[in-house]
Structure formats: C-alpha cells, structure tokens
Amino acid sequence: MSRRAAMAVGLLVATFAGYRWWNGDERQIRRQLAAVAAVVSHDSPALGVAALAEVAGLATYLAPDVTIDPGPPGAPLRGAQDVVSSAGRLRAAVPVFQLAFVDVQVAPAAGDTATVRATARISMQGRDGAGSTDARELEITMRWLDGRWVVAAARAVPTLQPVR
Amino acid sequence: MPGRAWLRLAVVGPSPSRTLARAAVLLLVSAVTFGWLLRPVRGAGISMRPTIDDGALAFIDRTAYWWRPPARGDIVAVQMAGPSVVFIKRVIGLPGEQIAIRDGVVEVDGRPLVEPYVARRRPWQVAPFRLGDDEYLLIGDNRDMAAEDHDFGTAARDRLLGPVRVW
Numbered sequence: 067m068s069r070r071a072a073m074a075v076g077l078l079v080a081t082f083a084g085y086r087w088w089n090g091d092e093r094q095i096r097r098q099l100a101a102v103a104a105v106v107s108h109d110s111p112a113l114g115v116a117a118l119a120e121v122a123g124l125a126t127y128l129a130p131d132v133t134i135d136p137g138p139p140g141a142p143l144r145g146a147q148d149v150v151s152s153a154g155r156l157r158a159a160v161p162v163f164q165l166a167f168v169d170v171q172v173a174p175a176a177g178d179t180a181t182v183r184a185t186a187r188i189s190m191q192g193r194d195g196a197g198s199t200d201a202r203e204l205e206i207t208m209r210w211l212d213g214r215w216v217v218a219a220a221r222a223v224p225t226l227q228p229v230r
Numbered sequence: 231m232p233g234r235a236w237l238r239l240a241v242v243g244p245s246p247s248r249t250l251a252r253a254a255v256l257l258l259v260s261a262v263t264f265g266w267l268l269r270p271v272r273g274a275g276i277s278m279r280p281t282i283d284d285g286a287l288a289f290i291d292r293t294a295y296w297w298r299p300p301a302r303g304d305i306v307a308v309q310m311a312g313p314s315v316v317f318i319k320r321v322i323g324l325p326g327e328q329i330a331i332r333d334g335v336v337e338v339d340g341r342p343l344v345e346p347y348v349a350r351r352r353p354w355q356v357a358p359f360r361l362g363d364d365e366y367l368l369i370g371d372n373r374d375m376a377a378e379d380h381d382f383g384t385a386a387r388d389r390l391l392g393p394v395r396v397w
Contacts, residue, residue, distance in 0.1 A: 203311050
C-alpha cells in the first residue's frame, strides 16, 4: 500500500471513530442531561411567553410516562405534563435557580435503556435574596425513544441512610 | 545586561533544561497533592455551621484513613456519585454503638455525648438504634435547624473519603 493510500485509510478510520465518539450513546445522554439542566435553570424571574415556551420545551427531553422522585421533602411527579407544570411553578416561585449534573456516569446501554448515576448540584435564591445550595445523588433511567435519548425516570438516592 | 537577556535569565534561569525539569516536577507534585492526596473543597450550605461557613476553603486528607479508621469527632468528606461534589459531616457514632438523640442531645451507648462544636441545638428526637459493623453515624454541626431540614444519617466506611482539614 502506498504511503498516500495508508494516510487516506488512516484519515477515514479517524473520521469514523470521531463520528462514532461524537454520536455515541454516552455522549448523547450527557448532552441531553446538560440540555435538561439548562432548560430548568434560570437566573431571572422572567415569566413572559419566551420563558413559558422554554419551560414547555422541557417535554422534548422527557418520556411521556416519566417519573421523577426528588426525595424528601419533594413529592414524586408522574408524567411529562406534571414535570413541565412543576418546572413552570418553580420558575415563578424561585427567581434564581441553577441546576447542574456533575460526575455523570453512564452505564452501557442495554437494549433501549441506559442507567445514569450523577450528582445534581442545585443553587437557588429566594425572593428575599437568601441563597441556598443542595446536592443530591441521582439514579436516572434514559430511554431511546423516536431517535433520541429521553429521561424515563429519575430518583434521588440518599447519600446518608436515614435513621429517623 | 543587553537586550532582553535579563528577562530570559529571570524566567528560565541559566539552564533552561533544568528549569523545565523543575517545573515539570513541581507540576506533577502539585497535581498529585491537590488532585488526590489533599483535595481542596469549598463549603456550601449551612449544615456544618459554625465550624465551616458557606464558601470556606477546606482540604480532604485522602491518606489519613490508610493508617487509622475514622474517629468520633472527625469532620469527614462523604463520597456522592463522583469526586466533584461531596457531603461534609462530622462522625458522631462508630460501628456497633447504640445511638439515640433525646431533646437534641446525642447519646452513645446510653451516655450523653459532649459536643463543644455545637453552638445551639433544637430538640431532635431519634429512637435508639444500633450501628452496623461497617456503619458510621454522620451529622452536621448545625443543630439549630429542624431535623427534617438537616441531612444526617449513616454511611458505610468506604463512603468516607477522609478527614477534612479546615483553615
């Protein structure tokens, strides 16, 4: 094989590997979770049409039958509409809310689902200006639906086992 | 000294290769020290007040528990899903001990625990329970909040990353 042909094959292999990496399940899932965090986060109490449309866009990242269990004191949410409504209420009630998923670990996908472990880091500021921070370990189930990964379930996993 | 020779001398020294080697060693030592052995963390939240304030800088000593088990009174970092975010709590109960909390006072094997680091306390109540062979009871220093609002509970030994040094 000539040197030029070897270089062409190498370039093709590298391009294919790069494409596979860029479109790999793990990377897609990380992108979806980052998008969810971006939609839910806000740094102003805006409640205009644009803000409502942004919150409504959250549904595109969720399975229709999604379940979210944030752990105490939050109540479980069932269904994408319930989750979107809650996000809307959150935006109205909390002027500043920042959510980030860190330490995201994606388990190899089995069939059309994948399991993700992550820590949700939350910081918020109330109407009185008082800030607070929280962190929760999460177990998230992602489902491949209509050509993309969506959140099918998420539940908070207690870091410390309760004793009360 | 002519031209910028003095600047070159100040930045890379008389022997550039030796300076480069020193910089590499310094970088490696810093990366190992602060990336693993003595990991810096910043306090967030109120559960460890008044010992650790919001925004305080602290370091997790990852080597301490190589030589000894966690001890009562240690401020420890608790592993969450990964290395970026950790819980910081104080070790209150050790494996095998019987614990209860009556009117905010922790009792270990029936005796009240002296906790000088607790400034004020609310009357928390926890019925007596015994810790397992690998379980530690962890509570924050801020007991001046409702028990329902304070994350406390037990964790296995392998969750405790190391004692936290606060400066």
